[in-house]
Amino acid sequence: MSATDHTKNYLQGGGLWSWLTTLDHKRIGVMYMIATMFFFAIGGIFALLVRLELFKTGPLFSPDTYNKFFTLHGAIMVFMFIIPVIPAALGNFFLPIQIGAKDVAFPRLNLLSWYIFMIGSFLLVLAVLSGGVDTGWTFYTPYSIRSATSVIFATLGVFIMGFSGILTGLNFIVTIHKLRAPGMTFHRMPLFLWAIYATAIIQVLATPVIGITTVLLVMERVLHIGFFDPKLGGDPVLFQHFFWFYSHPAVYIMILPGMGIVSEVITVFSRKHIFGYHAIAYSSLAIAGISFIVWGHHMFVSSQSPLANFLFSLLTMLVAVPTAIKVFNWTATMYRGSIWLQTPMLYALAFIFLFTIGGLTGLFLAALSVDVHLHDTYFVVAHFHYVMMGGTVMGLLAGLHYWWPKMFGRMYPEGWGKLSCSLIFIGFNLTFLTQFFLGKMGMPRRYHDYLPQYAPLNMASTVGSWFIGAGFLIMFTYFIWSLFKGAKAPANPWDAKTLEWTIESPPTTHNFHKEPVVTTGPYEYGEVKI
Amino acid sequence: MIQFFKIFELPRSSTMAGKIDALYDFVFWVSMISFLIIVIGMVYFVWRYRRRGVTPEPTPYITGHTPTEVSVAVVLFIIVMAIFYWGWVDYTEIITSKPGSLEINVTGRQWLWEFEYTNGRKTVNEALVPKGQPVKLIMGSADVLHSFYVPDFRLKQDVVPGAYTKLDFTAIQTGEHQVFCAEYCGTAHSKMLAKLKVVEPEEYQKWQKTWEVEQSLGVQPAQAAESSESRPTGIENPAAPRHGAAPELPAERGKALFTAKGCTACHSVTGQILVGPSLKGVFGHEVDLNDDSRITADENYIRESLTDPQLKVVKGFQPVMPTYKGTLKDEEINDLVAYIKSLGN
Ligand SMILES: [Cu+2]
Ligand SMILES: [Cu+2]
Numbered sequence: 001m002s003a004t005d006h007t008k009n010y011l012q013g014g015g016l017w018s019w020l021t022t023l024d025h026k027r028i029g030v031m032y033m034i035a036t037m038f039f040f041a042i043g044g045i046f047a048l049l050v051r052l053e054l055f056k057t058g059p060l061f062s063p064d065t066y067n068k069f070f071t072l073h074g075a076i077m078v079f080m081f082i083i084p085v086i087p088a089a090l091g092n093f094f095l096p097i098q099i100g101a102k103d104v105a106f107p108r109l110n111l112l113s114w115y116i117f118m119i120g121s122f123l124l125v126l127a128v129l130s131g132g133v134d135t136g137w138t139f140y141t142p143y144s145i146r147s148a149t150s151v152i153f154a155t156l157g158v159f160i161m162g163f164s165g166i167l168t169g170l171n172f173i174v175t176i177h178k179l180r181a182p183g184m185t186f187h188r189m190p191l192f193l194w195a196i197y198a199t200a201i202i203q204v205l206a207t208p209v210i211g212i213t214t215v216l217l218v219m220e221r222v223l224h225i226g227f228f229d230p231k232l233g234g235d236p237v238l239f240q241h242f243f244w245f246y247s248h249p250a251v252y253i254m255i256l257p258g259m260g261i262v263s264e265v266i267t268v269f270s271r272k273h274i275f276g277y278h279a280i281a282y283s284s285l286a287i288a289g290i291s292f293i294v295w296g297h298h299m300f301v302s303s304q305s306p307l308a309n310f311l312f313s314l315l316t317m318l319v320a321v322p323t324a325i326k327v328f329n330w331t332a333t334m335y336r337g338s339i340w341l342q343t344p345m346l347y348a349l350a351f352i353f354l355f356t357i358g359g360l361t362g363l364f365l366a367a368l369s370v371d372v373h374l375h376d377t378y379f380v381v382a383h384f385h386y387v388m389m390g391g392t393v394m395g396l397l398a399g400l401h402y403w404w405p406k407m408f409g410r411m412y413p414e415g416w417g418k419l420s421c422s423l424i425f426i427g428f429n430l431t432f433l434t435q436f437f438l439g440k441m442g443m444p445r446r447y448h449d450y451l452p453q454y455a456p457l458n459m460a461s462t463v464g465s466w467f468i469g470a471g472f473l474i475m476f477t478y479f480i481w482s483l484f485k486g487a488k489a490p491a492n493p494w495d496a497k498t499l500e501w502t503i504e505s506p507p508t509t510h511n512f513h514k515e516p517v518v519t520t521g522p523y524e525y526g527e528v529k530i
Numbered sequence: 531m532i533q534f535f536k537i538f539e540l541p542r543s544s545t546m547a548g549k550i551d552a553l554y555d556f557v558f559w560v561s562m563i564s565f566l567i568i569v570i571g572m573v574y575f576v577w578r579y580r581r582r583g584v585t586p587e588p589t590p591y592i593t594g595h596t597p598t599e600v601s602v603a604v605v606l607f608i609i610v611m612a613i614f615y616w617g618w619v620d621y622t623e624i625i626t627s628k629p630g631s632l633e634i635n636v637t638g639r640q641w642l643w644e645f646e647y648t649n650g651r652k653t654v655n656e657a658l659v660p661k662g663q664p665v666k667l668i669m670g671s672a673d674v675l676h677s678f679y680v681p682d683f684r685l686k687q688d689v690v691p692g693a694y695t696k697l698d699f700t701a702i703q704t705g706e707h708q709v710f711c712a713e714y715c716g717t718a719h720s721k722m723l724a725k726l727k728v729v730e731p732e733e734y735q736k737w738q739k740t741w742e743v744e745q746s747l748g749v750q751p752a753q754a755a756e757s758s759e760s761r762p763t764g765i766e767n768p769a770a771p772r773h774g775a776a777p778e779l780p781a782e783r784g785k786a787l788f789t790a791k792g793c794t795a796c797h798s799v800t801g802q803i804l805v806g807p808s809l810k811g812v813f814g815h816e817v818d819l820n821d822d823s824r825i826t827a828d829e830n831y832i833r834e835s836l837t838d839p840q841l842k843v844v845k846g847f848q849p850v851m852p853t854y855k856g857t858l859k860d861e862e863i864n865d866l867v868a869y870i871k872s873l874g875n
Contacts, residue, residue, distance in 0.1 A: 230692025442681025
């Protein structure tokens with residue numbers, strides 16, 4: 001490359017083809033972002049349709065259509081949005097920069113991962129177009145073996161997307177171990193990277209299991225080998241073990257990166273050193289570790305043995321400890337800070353508020369006897385939306401607003417940002433707080449229609465979903481608007497201390513003009529020594 | 531506030547319900563207090579330390595305080611272990627079968643619940659159990675996963691094909707309790723509903739006795755019903771007129787059967803298409819079958835639809851209707867046919 005290239009930012013130059021063949025981690029990150037955000041919009045539309053059906057008792061769509069809606073909502077949101085979005089989009093973009101590197105360790109593998117992801121997504125889209133899937137995103141057997149819908153396309157899509165996650169995880173682990181700039185010790189890494197690192201480990205270790213499971217499912221459907229269907233001599237509960245052995249750790253693939261972002265944003269907008277750096281960093285690893293041995297808490301009434309229930313309930317309770325430490329430390333970081341309520345910070349605060357509810361309601365479900373009542377009711381639906389949307393999505397939105405100026409060199413409009421944040425926050429609570437009560441009153445999940453006693457709360461919940469929809473519509477609009485009309489962003493609009501803010505907005509192709517040398521930690525705020 | 535939450539409370543109709551609610555309430559208050567500590571702290575900090583000007587105020591250099599973090603962890607650990615232990619103790623009680631339980635076989639099938647008592651009596655989507663006596667449901671599935679869920683009892687158990695699962699309970703409140711299917715099982719999952727009727731033990735005994743006597747005399751229930759005073763309505767032959775009442779028309783009995791036998795899970799009578807075709811306007815009209823032939827729906831066609839549903843499958847529908855051969859008595863079929871006839875025009 002010629003020397004003049006160094007003055008160009010990564011967005012400049014080249015047509016579509018140069019994007020599709022790029023090895024630049026930033027461009028690949030942006031490509032992931034476009035894809036995942038698009039899928040998020042589709043998954044969101046399915047969610048709105050689900051809520052629309054539940055607005056009133058009595059059918060609006062046919063039961064089969066409704067069943068496809070909630071299946072596609074779940075599958076798209078989980079596999080095509082929430083698992084990849086933070087690591088693959090924001091992680092790709094900022095991991096190398098935050099450790100002072102030029103790129104990830106294996107740029108070609110990185111591009112390949114994107115293509116694999118797109119092929120997998122394409123198969124899932126094909127499943128939608130060829131009539132949809134109606135098994136729920138959990139693909140429980142034997143229903144998924146007998147269902148006449150496009151189960152094969154959907155599960156193969158999940159299978160293929162898994163490789164993308166494994167390769168990205170591998171890439172990140174090697175990059176963190178091998179490409180840190182001089183002086184960037186592990187304990188000087190931003191907490192976002194600790195979170196991404198823990199996530200990558202889970203992705204590499206857990207994803208193969210869902211791969212194998214989907215292959216077994218397809219073999220059973222096509223070749224009639226009896227793994228899971230008792231008619232063929234299989235065991236349907238075995239499938240649940242396989243499925244959750246991956247999908248519980250996957251919950252932490254989803255939430256840990258969001259926690260990482262919140263750690264960054266809270267310190268920057270409080271101008272305070274993070275409270276308990278080591279506790280937050282290592283609790284990410286602790287959560288990653290425990291996440292592998294709690295999967296059975298999804299199966300307390302599945303007929304698994306009481307001993308298994310004993311152990312899974314006990315171990316699940318342990319997750320509460322590292323998680324609570326994090327929440328405590330984020331709050332403590334704000335103590336005696338200088339708190340700047342910009343949109344990223346609002347989302348970080350929303351994260352703490354909502355995620356705390358999500359985490360605490362997990363205690364109800366981890367307690368064996370209470371779970372017997374609440375399992376498979378709307379209580380569970382509310383709980384995981386508080387964690388996944390109230391946690392991960394709020395973290396993502398905090399990160400997106402926080403890094404938007406760096407990624408695209410433009411500021412988003414602050415007033416609109418706050419408006420859409422408020423709409424989403426209010427709408428979210430209206431949509432999902434009500435569902436805790438529905439669950440406590442016994443309304444089972446995945447119901448196309450419900451008994452009259454559940455009507456008022458369902459109606460409120462649906463109205464909430466419209467607020468969320470409006471909030472996101474505003475956000476998508478102003479983000480796109482800001483790409484063209486937003487104020488030019490300075491190199492460091494938030495006065496943050498991590499390495500990405502020492503370079504231009506947007507960064508040049510090579511990120512740094514010369515390799516940075518790191519001498520301090522990432523959060524050295526605080527003038528008043530005590 | 532507490533009053534407000536009361537409207538969301540379910541009746542506590544089993545011995546376990548109160549215990550499960552007690553732990554629920556304990557976890558609720560623990561959560562509430564933790565939540566308030568975090569949120570009040572957060573809101574207070576945001577307000578107290580908000581940035582007042584454009585330039586940030588100087589802040590102190592605090593990097594953490596290990597003793598506080600450790601104490602938070604320890605306190606939390608103790609609390610969650612207490613919750614765990616409490617949950618486990620109650621759970622062992624939930625899964626323990628009491629000696630001398632009344633056993634009922636339950637079969638879940640897409641999309642209805644069948645009950646069979648030890649004396650051979652069968653019911654669909656409705657079961658009668660005595661108050662105060664331990665009951666043990668021995669459950670199986672004819673097709674996919676289901677889950678037997680009684681919110682008033684706070685109890686649920688998945689129903690798994692290829693294996694038996696069991697659910698033990700002792701009801702402490704008479705009345706009708708809703709049963710849901712809580713594990714997704716396809717199209718009419720949300721219509722897979724049943725009623726568990728809890729009655730005084732004497733009433734239960736009488737209910738079984740009457741039936742046993744009828745069986746031994748070979749009396750058909752539809753006739754015997756007229757002489758039986760004790761039959762609670764809605765069970766087994768819901769249309770049976772009570773003593774003294776004028777006998778109902780067959781179509782009216784058929785209408786009650788239509789609900790009681792679970793037809794409503796798949797058929798509407800309003801023209802709306804569910805899993806199966808709507809039965810409005812079927813009788814006396816032409817029906818398109820999936821082998822591209824046509825047939826006029828007469829009494830025999832309807833009867834055959836019930837006894838051998840797979841023989842002639844309506845075009846555009848899956849052959850999923852279960853056979854009612856053996857579960858419906860001749861009189862009942864007559865009543866249903868009369869009812870469907872009445873929907874014909
Ligand atoms: Cu889990
Ligand atoms: Cu069901």
